[in-house]
Amino acid sequence: MAVCDPVADMLARLRNAHQGLHAHVNVPVSKMKADLARILKEEGFIADYEVGERDMVITLKYAGGKPVINGAKKISTPGRRVYVGVGDIPRVRNGLGICVLSTSRGILEGNRAATEKVGGELLCEIW
Structure with a gap:
């Protein structure tokens, strides 16, 4: 399915995965989203990310059982x-x-x- 705003889609996936207390989230890969994931890792908002051929797997980060990304x-x-x-x-x-x-x-x-x-x-x- 085509997405009009890929960055908004990525942020929504992160938010939804955090609400469900998931350890990982899959996001369709693009150069912009990979750069955004790099910044999130450098700033300490996510634990890690791995770029594949079609998908990017983001490992979410929690502090005391609560998501690091509040919004x-x-x-x-x-x-x-x-x-x-x-x-x-x-x-x-x-x-x-x-x-x-x-x-x-x-x-x-x-x-x-x-x-x-x-x-x-x-x-x-x-x-």
Whole structure:
């Protein structure tokens, strides 16, 4: 089945798997979703991910039996793209969360994009 917004689909799968306390979740693979999974692993929101030929298996992370990802919000949608400059990159939950941007230098976490002085399309916020 074709998906209009693959990043929103990935976030929904993560949210649903966390609610069911699953250890792993399968996501159809794409370069953007693999980069998003890399950022989530670097920031400590997921335990690991493995990219296969057609699917990506994400190992979820729990702390004290509760999911590490408390929430995820898709900002830019196919019908309404949201772009931010380097000075407008938001802080998520007073620094407890991250925002993910699609920039000219690839998919970057908000703080790294600000450090590299590059803005772009605001994909999502995760806390």
